[in-house]
Amino acid sequence: MRSTPLALPVLLLALGAPARAADPTPEDVKFFEARIRPLLVEKCFKCHGPEKQKGDLRLDSAAALAKGGGSGTPLFAKDKPDEGLLLRAVRHADGVEQMPPDKKLTDAEIADLAKWAARGAFFPAAAGTATADPTKHWAFQPVAAPAPPAVTNAAWPRSDLDRFVLAKLEAAGLKPAPPADKRTLIRRATFDLTGLPPTPEEIDAFLKDSTPGAFEAVVDRLLASPHYGERWGRHWLDVARYADSNGLDENIAHGNAWRYRDYVIASFNADKPYDRFLREQVAGDLLPADTPAARNEQLIATGFLALGPKVLAEPDEKKMELDIVDEQLDTLGRTVMGLTIGCARCHDHKFDPITLADYYALAGVFAGTKTMEHFRKVARWHENPLTAPEEAKRKAEHDAKVAKRKGELKALGGKPDEASKQAAKKLQDEIAALEKAAPELPSAMGTTEGTPVDVPLLRRGNHLTPGPVVARRFPVVLAGEKQPPLPKTQSGRLELANWLTDPKHPLTARVMVNRVWRWHFGKGLVRSADNFGLIGEKPTHPELLDRLAADFVRNGWSVKALHKQLMQSATYQMSAAHDPKAVTADPDNRLLWRANVKRLEAEAVRDSLLAVGGQLDRSAGGPVLAHVKNRDFLFDHTSKDQTTYTSARRSVYLPVVRNNLYDVFQLFDAPDAAVPNGDRATTTVPTQALFFMNSDLATRAADALAGRVLAGPDRGAAERVGLLFALAYGRPPSEKEVQRVTAGVAALEREFASEADPAKRARKAWAAVCQAALAANEFIHIP
Numbered sequence: 001m002r003s004t005p006l007a008l009p010v011l012l013l014a015l016g017a018p019a020r021a022a023d024p025t026p027e028d029v030k031f032f033e034a035r036i037r038p039l040l041v042e043k044c045f046k047c048h049g050p051e052k053q054k055g056d057l058r059l060d061s062a063a064a065l066a067k068g069g070g071s072g073t074p075l076f077a078k079d080k081p082d083e084g085l086l087l088r089a090v091r092h093a094d095g096v097e098q099m100p101p102d103k104k105l106t107d108a109e110i111a112d113l114a115k116w117a118a119r120g121a122f123f124p125a126a127a128g129t130a131t132a133d134p135t136k137h138w139a140f141q142p143v144a145a146p147a148p149p150a151v152t153n154a155a156w157p158r159s160d161l162d163r164f165v166l167a168k169l170e171a172a173g174l175k176p177a178p179p180a181d182k183r184t185l186i187r188r189a190t191f192d193l194t195g196l197p198p199t200p201e202e203i204d205a206f207l208k209d210s211t212p213g214a215f216e217a218v219v220d221r222l223l224a225s226p227h228y229g230e231r232w233g234r235h236w237l238d239v240a241r242y243a244d245s246n247g248l249d250e251n252i253a254h255g256n257a258w259r260y261r262d263y264v265i266a267s268f269n270a271d272k273p274y275d276r277f278l279r280e281q282v283a284g285d286l287l288p289a290d291t292p293a294a295r296n297e298q299l300i301a302t303g304f305l306a307l308g309p310k311v312l313a314e315p316d317e318k319k320m321e322l323d324i325v326d327e328q329l330d331t332l333g334r335t336v337m338g339l340t341i342g343c344a345r346c347h348d349h350k351f352d353p354i355t356l357a358d359y360y361a362l363a364g365v366f367a368g369t370k371t372m373e374h375f376r377k378v379a380r381w382h383e384n385p386l387t388a389p390e391e392a393k394r395k396a397e398h399d400a401k402v403a404k405r406k407g408e409l410k411a412l413g414g415k416p417d418e419a420s421k422q423a424a425k426k427l428q429d430e431i432a433a434l435e436k437a438a439p440e441l442p443s444a445m446g447t448t449e450g451t452p453v454d455v456p457l458l459r460r461g462n463h464l465t466p467g468p469v470v471a472r473r474f475p476v477v478l479a480g481e482k483q484p485p486l487p488k489t490q491s492g493r494l495e496l497a498n499w500l501t502d503p504k505h506p507l508t509a510r511v512m513v514n515r516v517w518r519w520h521f522g523k524g525l526v527r528s529a530d531n532f533g534l535i536g537e538k539p540t541h542p543e544l545l546d547r548l549a550a551d552f553v554r555n556g557w558s559v560k561a562l563h564k565q566l567m568q569s570a571t572y573q574m575s576a577a578h579d580p581k582a583v584t585a586d587p588d589n590r591l592l593w594r595a596n597v598k599r600l601e602a603e604a605v606r607d608s609l610l611a612v613g614g615q616l617d618r619s620a621g622g623p624v625l626a627h628v629k630n631r632d633f634l635f636d637h638t639s640k641d642q643t644t645y646t647s648a649r650r651s652v653y654l655p656v657v658r659n660n661l662y663d664v665f666q667l668f669d670a671p672d673a674a675v676p677n678g679d680r681a682t683t684t685v686p687t688q689a690l691f692f693m694n695s696d697l698a699t700r701a702a703d704a705l706a707g708r709v710l711a712g713p714d715r716g717a718a719e720r721v722g723l724l725f726a727l728a729y730g731r732p733p734s735e736k737e738v739q740r741v742t743a744g745v746a747a748l749e750r751e752f753a754s755e756a757d758p759a760k761r762a763r764k765a766w767a768a769v770c771q772a773a774l775a776a777n778e779f780i781h782i783p
Helices: 007-016 026-043 062-067 085-090 107-118 160-171 182-194 200-208 214-223 226-239 258-269 274-286 292-301 317-337 356-367 389-412 418-436 493-500 508-521 542-554 559-567 580-585 602-612 663-667 686-694 696-710 717-729 735-751 758-774
Strands: 372-374 383-385 443-445 456-458 466-469
Touching: 026 107, 085 107, 160 542, 182 200, 182 214, 182 226, 182 559, 200 214, 200 717, 214 559, 226 258, 226 508, 258 292, 258 443, 274 292, 274 493, 274 508, 292 443, 317 356, 317 508, 356 456, 356 493, 389 418, 508 542, 508 559, 542 559, 602 663, 602 696, 663 686, 686 696, 686 758, 696 717, 696 758, 717 735, 717 758, 735 758
Parallel strands: none
Antiparallel strands: 383 443, 456 466
């Protein structure tokens, strides 16, 4: 049967749909241990656990779940997981026995079970006994600064970094790929550091510069660009789980979260030392400040701890408090140390040497930190007031005006004459209008000190079954048994910040160096960027990782210096050339014998479309939810959607709305803003091609690009093709490409013969050709 135009996209969408849920990821396991296991223990095991099995049903293992109960009806429906027996029972649906029988689960608990079912209802088995001492794990050992190894091909290395790489290649009988050409190199560097394509003028200037320091000058120029902070700030915002809305049950506006986003971007642009950057985010409110501006900056930085999603309508206030503490602890652990500390909330960590006591000892630091104003429905997060002399003056003048009007109203004293009543009514209306229009002093999401407290160890993570109180401290495997006590008069966040940034800390520098390496080379030296624990991947080049981490600290924790160290290497400047021998020996390129071809991330795809068309608005900073008040309801799935993505500014300045991420970002694998993520998947699905064919964004970009190509009236067809290729791909077209594009334009102009205006006809033809150019792999892949 002949396919219709409508049937084709439908078919492609069907082909792109997953046939089954993927195998459980570490994130799934974390979700199970944090949300599902405690729920089953608390609400189900009384009747369906190891001691009692009502209806011959157990819910305490994968085998028991697969067996089901005495009725023989499966607990989960494979094809329709949302309609399985277990979910119907907890929803108290008709025709099934309602569970639990005494009190229905909360909507949030049912939603957690539904998410678990949709992912295959995996039930992790208990971890086996480790064959080696987990405290001897490589990531828990002090960072060394090993000398570079000897190599045979002494002419290839540009730096010590290269010697570590080349030594492994030579040991495997392999050799590095040839150097990348200059066009490839500047395109790679420009996207890496700014997330934008190089302009034809920038490319030409680099090609003409034959001095030895030409590439270093390019790197210096890019590091000095304000777009550098926007690019690398976005990478940090991924692990900081930045969002402009709360998500979960009450998706209300984080109206002031943009201040934290701008703080991050400014910090990268200023090359703020990474240790200082971390201390400000963990304990900025406790650090000294020389000026009011510095004080404001440090308060804004603590937004790192406050930005996480929260169940603001949780009826159990203590549970909400502990869930927030857990989210902060887990985020800090994975973002800074590459450890899944949150997995120890209900029991000793199944893989890493992090005990239940370690978890609650560290949780006490966050329990003594004020993140929320209150926990009542709808709970209200804390915001730090910011010093702003002009705004304070305006507020004082406004308050004085209101006070004056109230004094005038009081002076009337309830006089009975008609005139006095009219004057009173007028004053009341004026006062109401003034109070409604009162200027708000600036504030920022963040934390401050609460009441210092040591918390009890909670059996199975349940606050209703507390155990002994655990003194606040840091994980023993990292900080040792003999730790100085944390102060009784403060939360301990300042000490935590100082401990994390101690040059002797075994994880902090390693994790950050690995993050920077990942975004330059496509894969980290440790490929599990957020997990340096025992089930994370081992480093491909452990000595190199340690040497880079030691250099990072020695260079004052300068991220820009780290960029230069990596980018000046022969390893970074290799081409992606194919080598049959190497691809057979090392198909995944773990030995770094060539450059990895990288697909642009979602934000860079959008920004590049706007940039090549000359449409990109390069203005920086400021709020993104100006049309919505702070704490207002922003989005729900039934009736409310106040989000808009029509801005032409860089993608980092678009709103990040939890539960309603911009569809272009979802399509190109942007991460879930509810959890830290230092890595991104790169999928290839038909809908991505359809985006370039049909989306308004791609169509507008193609038309704008056509306008640039046609702008010079004296340009010939070949010159226009050359400009198109320079803008879209950063290279000149081949003679064959010029012929094909020129012929294509001519054919399209004949196709649009019904358009009487020759200029409009040419614009349509060139727009169609430009759209094809933007849809090509070369536009979004960087060798």
